[in-house]
Amino acid sequence: MVQMTISTKTRVGRSTREAILEAASRLIHVHGYNHTSLDDVLRESDVGKGNFYYHFKSKEELGYAILDQIIASFLAETLAPCFSDPEGRPLAQIRCFLDRVLEIQREQNCVGGCALGNLAAELSDVHEGFRSRLALVFSAWRERLTEALHEAHRRGDVGGDCRPEAVAHFLVAGLEGAILLTKLTKDIAVMEQCVGEMKRYLSIYELGA
Amino acid sequence: MVQMTISTKTRVGRSTREAILEAASRLIHVHGYNHTSLDDVLRESDVGKGNFYYHFKSKEELGYAILDQIIASFLAETLAPCFSDPEGRPLAQIRCFLDRVLEIQREQNCVGGCALGNLAAELSDVHEGFRSRLALVFSAWRERLTEALHEAHRRGDVGGDCRPEAVAHFLVAGLEGAILLTKLTKDIAVMEQCVGEMKRYLSIYELGA
Structure with missing residues (x-):
């Protein structure tokens, strides 16, 4: 009892x-x-x-708990699934991830944007606790893409002129910017165009495609 | 008197x-x-x-007046100068603009981000008056780049596979995302890498370079 x-x-x-x-x-x-x-x-x-x-204890502690949830959900549900097959071709995995982010914006009807990006825009200059936590998750995101590009290089899928870290930074930037423009214009075609161009961009480095 | x-x-x-x-x-x-x-x-x-x-009359009217100032300053001081010479080569003008945005972030010490992007992230889902005004200025920005790409095509500087509107959308998205990541990481190297990759991306379409 x-x-x-x-x-x-x-x-x-x-x-x-x-x-x-x-x-x-x-x-x-x-x-x-x-x-x-x-x-x-x-x-x-x-x-x-x-x-x-x-x-x-405080609104801040609540904010951190929400951030932890958003991060866990992004890593487990958006990022990881595309990279789960260790035998998968890394560039195909990156393209799968780009499509996944596009689909999420389509499902959201271009509302809300990226929860992590919104918080980064709002809090990076006024709240060091949020800024450092957000920087960590963006860094994990970029790291996942960087690793995939290193693996692509090991397999001979991309050339030596591909600087994995710079490419990964630009892919993250491109996605964040595309989500923002889609939220602003309420037009999924903007995101489709951006993802299309991101794939063209990736193909610069692709060998034997 | x-x-x-x-x-x-x-x-x-x-x-x-x-x-x-x-x-x-x-x-x-x-x-x-x-x-x-x-x-x-x-x-x-x-x-x-x-x-x-x-x-x-209201805080809203003050907000619109500030937005008008930001827009006028962006168009006159950041965007227009790079495109002012009618004889200039359009791709060089776009590269000049990318460098200019990078320099502004360097001067700002990676603080503040893009005033227009911040407002777009904050208000696109909660204030239609701001959203529509912001969509107009982003559209003018994209149009300037689209025009330059059409002109590049007329001059034979880029190939027919370049879809000016999609490329322009992606350039704006890439810049907005890069500014956000720079504001988040407080590291200008992130922006430098992104601008470097944007130039590589532009070169996909360049003929006879």
Whole structure:
């Protein structure tokens, strides 16, 4: 009976935490971190202030928890799947990833943009804690692409004039910029054109294609 | 004497308006539009509320005036100079423009990012008035590059496989993304690498180089 009560409390506790995270995440994605107040989060999640502080020390701690969720979901659901087959051809994996990012923007109806990019634009100059965490995930993203390009070079798929780190930086930049323009114009054709040009760009380095 | 009084009032009036614009512009560039309150603007510009409403109907009207300033300055000081010589070679003009954007980020010490891109990221989903105005200036920017690419084609500098509009979209996206990554990493080398890769990308289409 005691066991049951504890387990129920834990479940309820987890739900409350999740309700807060879910509401805050949605608000921050649309309105930004600074423009989302704790009161907005409490109202949207229907959670009292005392209950909030049982789960999070501050709005900042809540923000970091949301960032961790976005990062984990991006790495596991968007980035990793395209690179999961160790036998796969690296350039095909990169192209698969470009298409995947395009599809996500299509599914989102060009709304919301890139959650990581939005936070980077908003907070890089005003919040060092967010800036350094965001820099880490962008660095992991770039590293994954850099590795794929090194592997492509080992396999003889790209030439020695391909500087993997610079190419990876530009691919990340191109995607972030394309997502921003798509969010601005509300036109998925902009993103399609950009992804098409990114594939043309990649082909500069491709050997024996 | 009456004339003098009026002229003095006008000058003072203009200075007040400019003081408001200058303070608000600085605050919005760092903290975003929504997170900059009218009280912040009044405190920073040392202008009273009544005086503010003599010059602007609302925070929104102030925002549009700032946007108009940013747009005019971008078009006149960053974009146009590289394309001012009607005899200039269009691809060289585009490369000049890429270098110019890089230099501006270097001068800004990787702080602030692109004022237009920041506003587009913040407001595209929550403020239709800003979104449509921002879409117009990005469209003018892309159009300038598209025109240069058409001219390059007419001169036989690029091949028929170059789709000017798609290339122009990707150049704008690449720059916006590169500026964002530079703001995030605080490392101008990221921007240098991206601009280097954008030039490689442009060279895909170049004939007789």
